[in-house]
Amino acid sequence: MGNTEQFFDHITEGYQTKGDHIVMGAAMLDGEALTDAFVKVPLKTLNRHGLIAGATGTGKTKTLQVLAENLSEQGIPVMLMDLKGDLSGLAQPSPGHPKIDERHAKIGLPFTAKGFPVEILSLSEQDGVRLRATVSEFGPVLLSRILDLTETQSGIVAVVFKYCDDNKLPLLDLKDFKKVLQYATGAGKKEFTEAYGRISTSSTGAILRKIVELEQQGAEEYFGEKSFDVEDLVRLDENGRGFINILRLTDIQDRPKLFSTFMLSLLAEIYSTFPEQGDSDRPELILFIDEAHLIFKNASKALLEQIESIVKLIRSKGIGLYFVTQNPTDVPDAVLGQLGLKVQHALRAFTAKDRKAIKLTAENYPESDFYDTAEVLTSLGIGEALVSALDEKGRPTPLAATLLRAPMSRMDVLTKKELDQLIDASDLVPRYSKVEDRESAYEILNDKIAKAEAEAEKEKAKPRSTRSSSRSRSTRQDPIIKVLTSATFIRGVFGILKKVMR
Incomplete structure (x- = not known):
């Protein structure tokens, strides 16, 4: 489709960059890499999000590893969602291999083995820095969307949060939230009705069932204190390299609801915490979401809308989101259209x-005079990919079949001993390892109910006077009072006395 010299000029001109950048590898033509025809991604555009896609065994994880290493080297912290448990090797240097040397000779890049600063995070009982958030931090809107509630049910959740704010009741975990819901239609029904209107028991029952569903996926381990401070994701080591935060998710692969809950809460917290960055030359933080289809599969419409909204807005905070999945069709079109860097294995x-x-995937890439995109997609080898990025002015770079560089770190997991040593050396593990359970809505309402019951028992125990008893009997036997009572009841049923009753 074009000669080698034209193609070389086409690539080197299209991937020129004046600022800091990452070299992904060398461009290929007719299956052969062209030495020094570097495919570069400017740091300036990395907050425009991205996609790493391809069939199983084509090298997606290694591409993710290469990007994480090079970002760390440039002083940019990274967070990786590790669902398969094969990314911990980033902490140790590569042992090297003749095939790696051969690959880098073709690319025109020297190979240096390095380990990187790594922090191990956990959502469950696995060892590492425990990530938690309180129900209050979620807020009523996000919690309602996570639970996929109706408009009426979402209104009740908003009332619950308002009640807790008004009465200084901390909502820390799901136990607190469930207790307030039960109180609203039980012992505290009168109090809620007078202040906020009547709350339906059928609606609270439906909400409680949704919470139980979330708990069955392990959410009770995530909600609570001590809350994780997202500022701890953007640390640098003593050499100025960004920390690579690896969230181990191997034990929640079959619990997508918990994964989605965590992802949305994390992104919402980052968006509300980080300052606006404007037109910066480098991102503040890059997040890689492996097995991204778990977020989008079976997600409700409200949840998808929330994700789409965050993807659009969060880049202004200098945050880049990178979805890793088998096929681009796993990602909704509204999200796919927001992704600037595409690495297609x-x-x-x-x-x-x-x-x-x-065929649909090929149509997502810029047209090329040098490739039949659909044909190249099926002929790429392991560690090769089609790359399309954005240049420093936000324009799409030329499509390039690329021989990707090899990771500088180990392409295998750490041994248990190495992992334990890494976790023991962490500055964050001691800070977040202890579970805090201070007095909150659950304990305060239980105490309130107990005092009310004790008062009621005292009232029952008081002797009633004969006069009072006689008046009571007289009232029950008076036919006029009977009629008035019935009329009042009937009018109340039809809502005529609603205004008076308030």
């Missing part, structure tokens, strides 16, 4: 559905 055409997906 090989796709396999085993079925008619596969061939259709490849």
